[in-house]
Amino acid sequence: MSIRLGTVSRRPLVVANWKMNGNSQSNAELLTQFIKLWQGVHHAEVAICAPYVYLPQISELLSESNVIAGAQDLSHFSVGAYTGEISAVMLADIGCEYVIVGHSERRNYFAESDAVIAEKFMQAQAAGLTPIFCVGESLQKREAGEAHSAIESQLQGVINVVGRDAFKQAVIAYEPIWAVGTGRIATPAQVSDMHAFIRQQLGEVGNSLRILYGGSVTADNAAQTFALDDVDGALVGGASLKADNFFAICQAAELDVKLNIEQNSEQ
Ligand code: PGA
Numbered sequence: 001m002s003i004r005l006g007t008v009s010r011r012p013l014v015v016a017n018w019k020m021n022g023n024s025q026s027n028a029e030l031l032t033q034f035i036k037l038w039q040g041v042h043h044a045e046v047a048i049c050a051p052y053v054y055l056p057q058i059s060e061l062l063s064e065s066n067v068i069a070g071a072q073d074l075s076h077f078s079v080g081a082y083t084g085e086i087s088a089v090m091l092a093d094i095g096c097e098y099v100i101v102g103h104s105e106r107r108n109y110f111a112e113s114d115a116v117i118a119e120k121f122m123q124a125q126a127a128g129l130t131p132i133f134c135v136g137e138s139l140q141k142r143e144a145g146e147a148h149s150a151i152e153s154q155l156q157g158v159i160n161v162v163g164r165d166a167f168k169q170a171v172i173a174y175e176p177i178w179a180v181g182t183g184r185i186a187t188p189a190q191v192s193d194m195h196a197f198i199r200q201q202l203g204e205v206g207n208s209l210r211i212l213y214g215g216s217v218t219a220d221n222a223a224q225t226f227a228l229d230d231v232d233g234a235l236v237g238g239a240s241l242k243a244d245n246f247f248a249i250c251q252a253a254e255l256d257v258k259l260n261i262e263q264n265s266e267q
Helices: 026-035 052-062 088-093 103-107 113-126 138-141 147-162 164-169 187-199 204-208 222-226 242-267
Strands: 013-017 045-048 067-071 099-100 130-135 171-175 210-213 233-236
Touching: 013 210, 013 242, 026 052, 026 067, 026 242, 045 052, 045 099, 045 164, 052 067, 088 113, 099 113, 099 171, 113 130, 113 147, 113 164, 130 147, 130 233, 138 147, 147 164, 147 187, 171 187, 187 204, 187 222, 222 233, 222 242, 233 242
Parallel strands: 013 045, 013 233, 045 067, 067 099, 099 130, 130 171, 171 210, 210 233
Antiparallel strands: none
16 A cells, blocks of 8 residues: 555555355354454544345444445346345445445356446445445456456446546455455456556546455455555455454554555655
């Protein structure tokens, strides 16, 4: 992370993506433990994206803390006869501030297209939620030397509909598909390269845009990832399901900011 005092400062963000895990009891245990560990004022921001049915529970559990509630998905429709769907307005109504949009598992298992994802992005912002927009290339694309073009096309799919300026109120998560849930994290060089590329694609807006890395982030590799200039935090799946693991990752983000502030003040 790079905190440039006096110019643009991007507050680090660490987001837990619980996916389809948890139950009332384990959620309560995990969050009670995490909140105890993550007490006080921090430079880094932390959000928990839980399954829909547990969002009221986690909003309640987080209400006395500085940890934010978020959802993992939303409907691309706003209201009406769409059986089984959950709207952006409903999520805002129960206290969510963030929502993940276009996760690779949504794209791959539920055939979400760029067009649907762009609609979801718009619905989220219209309801006052901040979309965490995910992009990531497959292993096949990376091995074919097409990683940049894959990301460019996912970004363009949304930019064409919402415009670059909409990214002033959004977060991007770069999650190479081959690194999600595989234990295989992208190398620092791969992460740096893609984050800089994404920032550049967004032009002026890119300077203040927070770009998270996601894909097998753990307590062991978080610090090295956060140390990279263009990385502003992480989207964490598996390692967010244990309070102490997730805390260690949040702590690594916090330490990285402190280090940056110290270095800046010495200059
Ligand atoms: P992982 O998942 O940390 O388990 O790789 C990340 C994600 O899917 O957001």
